[in-house]
Amino acid sequence: MAKLEISDCQERLARFAKAMSHPTRIAILHFLAQRNECFFGDIHEVLPIAKATVSQHLSELKEAGLIQGTIEPPKVKYCINPENWAIARQLFSGMFDEYRPEKKDSCCGG
Amino acid sequence: MAKLEISDCQERLARFAKAMSHPTRIAILHFLAQRNECFFGDIHEVLPIAKATVSQHLSELKEAGLIQGTIEPPKVKYCINPENWAIARQLFSGMFDEYRPEKKDSCCGG
DNA sequence: AATATTGTTTGTAATTTTGCGAACAATTAA
């Protein structure tokens, strides 16, 4: 029993998923993905939540590696982290491609 | 201010991501994606956690729509939910495709 | 030096998540 070991890829996928597990953070990613870059204020301006909360969400996205931020005094510029974005894309599509229903009739009697 | 409204798609994407935000649940999805279907016991046997916890993780995956379960007394058969799996795949790839770095030089001075 | 601007950090509270053992339900076998 207990033979299944969780791989690094699976841990990493879960980590990315966790970063994406909140609607506000999805909205932030969407916003950044479209603009390629922008300042904290631009993001905060558009969200109906306190700046402290925005900052926290940005922190989590940054720690997960999906975005990056650089200080441009007195502002902070945020953008997608291209390398990790590509890795996340691959991990997710790899996961979803693992399921290939060979038969047209569904499983589980559904 | 606060102009950004979170769309249903974004809510749904976050919901799927949340279901995938735990390593054990990623492992379960991976397991199911490969086998196309299997019983609770098969999953529990392979995981180093209590059956109550396994049951809970399966519940969350089921409530999120990623998997489905049917009772086959005295067992319960679980499998990927094909329709929602396809929807999740699209939502994620749609999100990741939103970012298209036009230039080779990275943003944020990275 | 004093003030304004831009974000982060801190402290706090409410809620959710995670995990387990024990109790429970439902079917099957003896």
Place this chain on the structure above:
DNA sequence: TTAATTGTTCGCAAAATTACAAACAATATT
């Protein structure tokens, strides 16, 4: 009927998440 098998649900505890206001830091301006 009694016992065994298979999972779910309950009750609980520890930890993590979410959100906010207030305090703080760092640069720019007057």
